[in-house]
Amino acid sequence: MSTYRVLVLDGVSEEGLVPLRQEDDIEVTTGKKMEENELAEVIDNYDALIVRSGTKVTPRIVEKASRLKIIGRAGVGVDNIDQRACTEKGILVVNAPEGNTVAATEQTMAMMLALARNTPQAVGKLKDGTWNKKAFIGTELRGKVLGIVGLGRIGSEVASRAKAMEMEVIGYDPYITEKNACSGEIPVLSKEEVFKQADFITLHMPKTKETYHLINDEAFNMMKEGVRIINCARGGIIDENALYRALESGKAAGAALDVFESEPNTDSPLLKFDNVIATPHLGASTVEAQVNVALEVSRLIASCLKGKLISSTVNVPSINSEVLTEARPYFKLAIKLGKIHAHLLNGRVSKIQIIYSGEWEKQEIKPITTSVIKGMLDPILQEKVNFVNAPTLAQKRGIQVTETIDSLAGGFANLITVKVITDKSEKLIAGTVLGEDESRIVLIDDYRIDTIPEGNMLYVPHDNKPNIIGQVASYLGNNNINITNIQAGQKNMNNGKGLIMLSVDEDIPTEIRDRIAGVEGVKEVKFIEL
Secondary structure, X not given: OOOEEEEEOOOOOOHXXXXXXXXXXXXXXXXXXXXXXXXXXXXXXXXXXXXXXXOOEOHHXXXXXXXXXXXXXXXXXXOOEOHHHHHHHOOEEEOOOOOOHHHXXXXXXXXXXXXXXXXXXXXXXXXXXXXXXXXXXXXXXXXXXXXXXXXXXXXXXXHHHXXXXXXXXXXXXXXXXXXXXXXXXXXXXXXXXXXXXXXXXEEOOOOOOOOOOOEOHHHHHHOOOOEEEEEOOOOOOEOHHXXXXXXXXXXXXXXXXXXXXXXXXXXXXXXXXXXXXXXXXXXXXXXXXXXXXXXXXXXXXXXXXXXXXXXXXXXXXXXXXXXHHHHHHHHHHHHHHHHHHHHXXXXXXXXXXXXXXXXXXXXXXXXXXXXXXXXXXXOOOOOOOOOOOHHHHHHHOOOEEEEEEEOOOOOOOEEEEEEEEEOOOEEEEEEEEEOOOEEEEEEEOOEEEEEOOOOEEXXXXXXOOOOHHHHHHHHHHHOOOOEEEEEEEEOOOOOOEEEEEEEEOOOOOHHHHHHHHOOOOEOOOEEEXX
């Protein structure tokens, strides 16, 4: 009988390794964090690897791993694992998206209660020998309005606990319908309405380009006097300078922070405020959570080594290898179509309609549909979106996904058209694959276009009149931003509308985007990162 060898690093909970240790044909070796050179020397001896956040799995390590079948991250984030290298090598990457939900939820509730009752400050004074009840008069949670920004797993759990404490709960999440938010038990409002109504605001979104500094000066200006902010999600969602100003002016009555934009952080100016409480990123730091994430990953690895179908793969779909090879270019195109939609979204998504035009009768389209969903949801949801959970996440958010096969492809061998319908707009994007593996976007709404979906792109719809393209290009050139490709699309000669799609070498700062948006005739400016 073959023996599978599993290397477990970073002090993963021993209790969580039981599913592996109870298998007669699995041998487990444990250790602490390994640096690249050390791990590269030994990785060829193992069939599976489990890490937390300490050990970095680099392309060099993956290259050396001739036996490795699967890598498990005992936690949610997989930033320390090079997924591209693993995919190219045929190594599965799995994580434990559910294991720390309760821990993060309870940390949020603990921080909210401590903030309301000034508990850490009172403890500190008492230990310093000062008994002063009047200095630490707090406020009750009952009857207060809690605004939850992000209604995924953790946000929903926070909502149920807050309702049990008799808080009035409202939420904002642009990617979930009111019917599907906490089983329809709380109203889903615009972020502006949440900011205006909430006494407490708690954040449960990922840090993306869209959510970076979501809580800024403009947001604070909408909020009630004396609002309290809790962030146990990701540093960077709050503009810490704006929070400083809000605390200094009294607009914010306090803040509870488990995360900072830069970590570790012991000298933040925010820490000088008596009404700011902070912890060193403890959201998942419970004994139970560490055991749970290890158990979850251990079960997945045991199943994989036994040849069973597994969930929570974050890098590749679970389909036949022959089908995967043939369809791989369309997976890549589908993900990019979804990502472009994510950057151009306006409103809450209700439907994703996918039309497969051309020679699709013998092709397996389900994995390609999943790729579209993954591409769209991955940049905008807090939980990690993978090829296994993408359809479920869409369903939970009330997003209806439909597939249609049409033999007419408008001159292309195969065409994938993705139409996304929200409560505010509809947008259609179509793409094809040229040659063996060259993705092209050929249609955006009614605009005919021919652009390669790669890297950094700028989407600029405009009035069709002279000098708009020139001004946009000049703004970029004058700011040393190199344009690698520019495409102009038109609806027809009579409607007076046009579209510019530019590819550039680097990110475009917000101030430059704002200047381009100010060009007369420009309707909108969206930056797309692929």
